[in-house]
Amino acid sequence: MSVIDVASATEKEVTKVTGNKLSIMMFSGTADKFIPLGVLTQAAAAMGMEVNVFVTGFALHGFTKEHHDLPFPTEFAAMAPALAQGMEATHVESWETMLRQAKELGAKVYACSMMCEVMGLKLDDFNDLVDDVVGAATFLQMAEHGETLFI
Amino acid sequence: MSVIDVASATEKEVTKVTGNKLSIMMFSGTADKFIPLGVLTQAAAAMGMEVNVFVTGFALHGFTKEHHDLPFPTEFAAMAPALAQGMEATHVESWETMLRQAKELGAKVYACSMMCEVMGLKLDDFNDLVDDVVGAATFLQMAEHGETLFI
Amino acid sequence: MSVIDVASATEKEVTKVTGNKLSIMMFSGTADKFIPLGVLTQAAAAMGMEVNVFVTGFALHGFTKEHHDLPFPTEFAAMAPALAQGMEATHVESWETMLRQAKELGAKVYACSMMCEVMGLKLDDFNDLVDDVVGAATFLQMAEHGETLFI
Numbered sequence: 001m002s003v004i005d006v007a008s009a010t011e012k013e014v015t016k017v018t019g020n021k022l023s024i025m026m027f028s029g030t031a032d033k034f035i036p037l038g039v040l041t042q043a044a045a046a047m048g049m050e051v052n053v054f055v056t057g058f059a060l061h062g063f064t065k066e067h068h069d070l071p072f073p074t075e076f077a078a079m080a081p082a083l084a085q086g087m088e089a090t091h092v093e094s095w096e097t098m099l100r101q102a103k104e105l106g107a108k109v110y111a112c113s114m115m116c117e118v119m120g121l122k123l124d125d126f127n128d129l130v131d132d133v134v135g136a137a138t139f140l141q142m143a144e145h146g147e148t149l150f151i
Numbered sequence: 152m153s154v155i156d157v158a159s160a161t162e163k164e165v166t167k168v169t170g171n172k173l174s175i176m177m178f179s180g181t182a183d184k185f186i187p188l189g190v191l192t193q194a195a196a197a198m199g200m201e202v203n204v205f206v207t208g209f210a211l212h213g214f215t216k217e218h219h220d221l222p223f224p225t226e227f228a229a230m231a232p233a234l235a236q237g238m239e240a241t242h243v244e245s246w247e248t249m250l251r252q253a254k255e256l257g258a259k260v261y262a263c264s265m266m267c268e269v270m271g272l273k274l275d276d277f278n279d280l281v282d283d284v285v286g287a288a289t290f291l292q293m294a295e296h297g298e299t300l301f302i
Numbered sequence: 303m304s305v306i307d308v309a310s311a312t313e314k315e316v317t318k319v320t321g322n323k324l325s326i327m328m329f330s331g332t333a334d335k336f337i338p339l340g341v342l343t344q345a346a347a348a349m350g351m352e353v354n355v356f357v358t359g360f361a362l363h364g365f366t367k368e369h370h371d372l373p374f375p376t377e378f379a380a381m382a383p384a385l386a387q388g389m390e391a392t393h394v395e396s397w398e399t400m401l402r403q404a405k406e407l408g409a410k411v412y413a414c415s416m417m418c419e420v421m422g423l424k425l426d427d428f429n430d431l432v433d434d435v436v437g438a439a440t441f442l443q444m445a446e447h448g449e450t451l452f453i
Contacts, residue, residue, distance in 0.1 A: 020295065022291070032208060032209070033178075035208070036176070036178055036207065036208070036301070039265060039287050040287060040291070043286070043287040043288040043291055044288075044291055046288065047288055047291060047292070049291070074225045075180075075181055075222040075223075075224060075225060076180065076209050076222070079209070082270075083269065083270070086268075086269035086270055086271065087269050090265075090268045090269050092265060092268075092269060147291075147294060147295070147299045148299075149176070149299060149300075149301040150301060151178075151301050
């Protein structure tokens with residue numbers, strides 16, 4: 001290994017360890033927070049970033065086969081109709097559509113094993129957006145050396 | 152290039168790619184969340200970090216020329232007067248003042264183009280804290296290789 | 303120093319600067335958000351990660367000697383009993399127990415000096431989970447080159 005090779009190997013290593021990866025812990029279960037989930041996963045996947053989503057807490061209700069109405073945050077309830085109208089008028093896609101596009105580009109969605117147990121949910125209770133049920137430690141490992149957001 | 156030079160170049164490279172950069176996605180629009188926005192941007196900018204803020208969702212109302220009262224979170228409404236009194240008594244500056252100081256040190260504030268469209272807002276509708284209107288993908292690129300917070 | 307040594311030193315350096323570190327800014331004071339605090343600190347500490355928690359805002363009330371009931375988010379209040387029952391049935395430990403386990407593995411908890419002043423709290427007002435009172439700039443420095451979450 002020449003000195004030049006060392007330098008090259010090192011640059012590659014640096015790129016790898018700090019590289020393009022977005023991990024989102026999706027905890028909040030209010031409807032508004034699913035919009036940035038859709039937008040960010042779609043944008044990141046389109047940019048070629050590795051995208052992993054860890055769904056936990058009340059947000060799990062956004063991914064079950066059984067439909068749950070996602071509540072709007074109390075403080076902004078009065079703005080919900082105008083927001084919905086604005087999204088329709090500007091043809092913003094639903095968060096499910098955006099997340100589905102991200103998944104077609106490789107994004108993965110995992111449900112938190114502990115909260116699934118607490119809420120009595122199994123992999124089969126989720127729709128096809130969810131790839132697997134994993135633990136928090138597994139997700140922390142996936143998230144290493146990338147950007148991680150808690151939503 | 153000597154072996155020593157390789158080592159030095161590598162250290163520099165490492166510093167660059169994982170270097171001092173704070174990116175904040177400001178989504179929550181309740182009044183309390185603007186305090187950490189002010190504190191963190193001011194502290195990070197004073198430390199010489201590159202600071203970029205991406206304002207989206209209800210938080211956009213904190214940056215419009217037209218005044219919007221930012222709601223206090225329902226769960227802590229009873230604590231709002233004591234908190235306001237404590238901030239006055241200890242001479243804590245307003246979040247606008249802190250963010251303005253951060254901007255004097257180079258911090259940048261961007262409004263989310265998609266949410267601007269949805270809410271019918273143009274760059275000219277924002278006060279002078281907002282530098283530009285950009286898309287989520289652009290912001291994700293700015294945020295790469297730094298710390299990113301979703302508030 | 304041989305070329306091989308340079309490569310090894312470099313790998314170590316890379317590991318160090320982008321290495322295993324989780325920093326959590328704990329701002330939200332609703333009861334539900336303390337569950338991910340416990341789970342993530344415990345999991346990260348068990349994985350050998352350096353873990354630092356910066357407690358600020360309403361979340362400070364979760365760490366005082368004087369007991370404060372942590373409010374449940376308004377939107378999900380109806381789900382609180384089922385959630386508590388599920389956590390008991392599946393033997394999920396309390397967030398305090400999980401954080402205490404993380405601390406036995408080296409995790410540190412800091413209270414935000416500015417918010418302590420605003421809320422009239424001193425180090426002695428906190429229980430033994432809190433290691434010290436520090437400023438935001440100090441915490442940003444601790445958080446550098448790791449994963450940082452704003453909860």
